[in-house]
Amino acid sequence: xxxxxxxxxxxxxxxxxxxxxxxxxxxxxxxxxxxxxxxxxxxxxxxxxxxxxxxxxxxxxxxxxxxxxxxxxxxxxxxxxxxxxxxxxxxxxxxxxxxxxxxxxxxxxxxxxxxxxxxxxxxxxxxxxxxxxxxxxxxxxxxxxxxxxxxxxxxxxxxxxxxxxxxxxxxxxxxxxxxxxxxxxxxxxxxxxxxxxxxxxxxxxxxxxxxxxxxxxxxxxxxxxxxxxxxxxxxxxxxxxxxxxxxxxxxxxxxxxxxxxxxxxxxxxxxxxxxxxxxxxxxxxxxxxxxxxxxxxxxxxxxxxxxxxxxxxxxxxxxxxxxxxxxxxxxxxxxxxxxxxxxxxxxxxxxxxxxxxxxxxxxxxxxxxxxxxxxxxxxxxxxxxxxxxxxxxxxxxxxxxxxxxxxxxxxxxxxxxxxxxxxxxxxxxxxxxxxxxxxxxxxxxxxxxxxxxxxxxxxxxxx
Numbered sequence: 468x469x470x471x472x473x474x475x476x477x478x479x480x481x482x483x484x485x486x487x488x489x490x491x492x493x494x495x496x497x498x499x500x501x502x503x504x505x506x507x508x509x510x511x512x513x514x515x516x517x518x519x520x521x522x523x524x525x526x527x528x529x530x531x532x533x534x535x536x537x538x539x540x541x542x543x544x545x546x547x548x549x550x551x552x553x554x555x556x557x558x559x560x561x562x563x564x565x566x567x568x569x570x571x572x573x574x575x576x577x578x579x580x581x582x583x584x585x586x587x588x589x590x591x592x593x594x595x596x597x598x599x600x601x602x603x604x605x606x607x608x609x610x611x612x613x614x615x616x617x618x619x620x621x622x623x624x625x626x627x628x629x630x631x632x633x634x635x636x637x638x639x640x641x642x643x644x645x646x647x648x649x650x651x652x653x654x655x656x657x658x659x660x661x662x663x664x665x666x667x668x669x670x671x672x673x674x675x676x677x678x679x680x681x682x683x684x685x686x687x688x689x690x691x692x693x694x695x696x697x698x699x700x701x702x703x704x705x706x707x708x709x710x711x712x713x714x715x716x717x718x719x720x721x722x723x724x725x726x727x728x729x730x731x732x733x734x735x736x737x738x739x740x741x742x743x744x745x746x747x748x749x750x751x752x753x754x755x756x757x758x759x760x761x762x763x764x765x766x767x768x769x770x771x772x773x774x775x776x777x778x779x780x781x782x783x784x785x786x787x788x789x790x791x792x793x794x795x796x797x798x799x800x801x802x803x804x805x806x807x808x809x810x811x812x813x814x815x816x817x818x819x820x821x822x823x824x825x826x827x828x829x830x831x832x833x834x835x836x837x838x839x840x841x842x843x844x845x846x847x848x849x850x851x852x853x854x855x856x857x858x859x860x861x862x863x864x865x866x867x868x869x870x871x872x873x874x875x876x877x878x879x880x881x882x883x884x885x886x887x888x889x890x891x892x893x894x895x896x897x898x899x900x901x902x903x904x905x906x907x908x909x910x911x912x913x914x915x916x917x918x919x920x921x922x923x924x925x926x927x928x929x930x
Contacts, residue, residue, distance in 0.1 A: 468523065470688070471764060471823045473696065473719040474620055478823055483687045484717070488526045490682045491517065492716075493690035494674060494699070495577070497534040498558035499543040501741040502565050504754070504769060505692075505725035511755050512722040512763040513690045514571040515869055519820050522868050530681045531574040532674060533559055535581050536667055541656055551657055555579075565742045568751040570870045578677045580668065584659045586676040587668045590710065591648045591661075599709040603639035605651030605664040611644040614705045620719060621697035646702055648672045671702040678715070679707065689716035693764075694731065696721055723766040749774050752872055756781040759826040759869055780834075784866065787837040788873045789928045790844055791859040801851040809854075809861050812836040816865050826869060833865050885916055889927055892918070 652658030
């Protein structure tokens with residue numbers, strides 16, 4: 468299995484620190500608002516990566532934080548005249564709701580910044596003791612100049628960065644590139660006691676402290692959106708590696724941005740739609756499918772047209788699943804028949820996922836399977852129960868690896884109302900009561916049920 472490593476800019480064979488185990492961290496939300504669709508893509512990407520690692524037999528310990536203290540959170544609490552804790556609890560709950568709708572597996576651990584203050588203060592104290600950080604009037608800064616190789620992840624030129632930073636250099640910094648580890652509290656802001664006075668942590672240090680506590684000094688995979696490469700991930704590397712002398716992560720993985728009108732989707736720019744609002748127009752399962760239909764490292768443009776096309780494409784997979792289930796209700800037992808073409812689709816899927824988690828090509832393999840199945844379903848003389856069972860099992864297995872839920876309410880067996888309406892429509896057609904037949908058809912359509920009249924009889928499926 469090969470992974471594209473942002474640090475080396477090449478694909479590398481996965482070799483974990485501990486055989487059979489993957490220690491994985493990805494940066495989570497700053498919880499002052501609902502997640503937007505760009506955030507949702509990031510969550511889906513790393514969920515698919517985690518699911519495939521689990522499929523390969525790895526024990527995955529996945530840590531993903533919530534930043535629950537931040538200037539934006541404080542501002543939101545002021546606007547809503549409530550505590551920061553009320554804000555963060557609300558949006559953590561909303562985020563978990565949205566991730567469940569996206570079929571994202573819960574993280575092994577979701578640490579909160581405010582619950583890891585002790586670990587953060589300890590780490591900052593050790594950096595100060597080693598000469599990699601310094602305090603000035605209650606603010607503690609990391610000394611970038613004392614860490615050789617700063618910016619190695621983003622490959623930013625340090626001289627250019629320093630020149631740019633001098634434009635708005637903070638008083639108290641020894642170097643314009645130095646960044647904050649601890650900041651003094653302002654009046655009426657949440658704060659904690661520390662050796663440098665009451666205050667709260669900077670953003671970058673919390674991830675390093677959480678990784679160290681829950682995963683150790685070195686991890687296998689660190690993930691995030693590509694917009695976090697600099698400065699956040701460069702700063703994580705600097706503060707952790709200055710302290711431990713170890714590589715923070717063996718593999719750095721970054722998902723591409725989601726754009727609207729070819730501009731990055733973000734809360735700060737205002738060009739975003741929350742995931743929860745979007746699901747009022749398009750099902751969450753379709754949104755997940757769309758995100759996985761492109762390679763995770765590539766940018767994706769979001770429009771109503773592409774989501775409509777994704778809904779239609781995902782519907783083809785679900786309809787194939789339904790058709791297989793319906794066929795198996797009537798197919799008699801059969802001896803073993805060749806399933807080589809099914810196996811070829813599965814092999815193509817696995818090869819795509821082994822090549823840097825290429826979900827786009829993996830989904831192409833699923834559509835290859837759908838095409839084979841549909842051709843066989845149309846040629847009933849060559850359709851055997853053995854083939855149909857193998858196809859159904861494979862289709863469900865491949866979709867399950869990607870977290871694509873192709874099960875429908877049809878699978879539950881609780882379709883008595885639908886079957887009754889279909890029977891009533893059949894009776895109306897038999898009696899040449901076409902007005903009643905059309906009325907029932909429209910009623911079923913409003914329920915999301917599509918009727919198809921064939922020479923073999925009436926079939927139905929969900930839209």
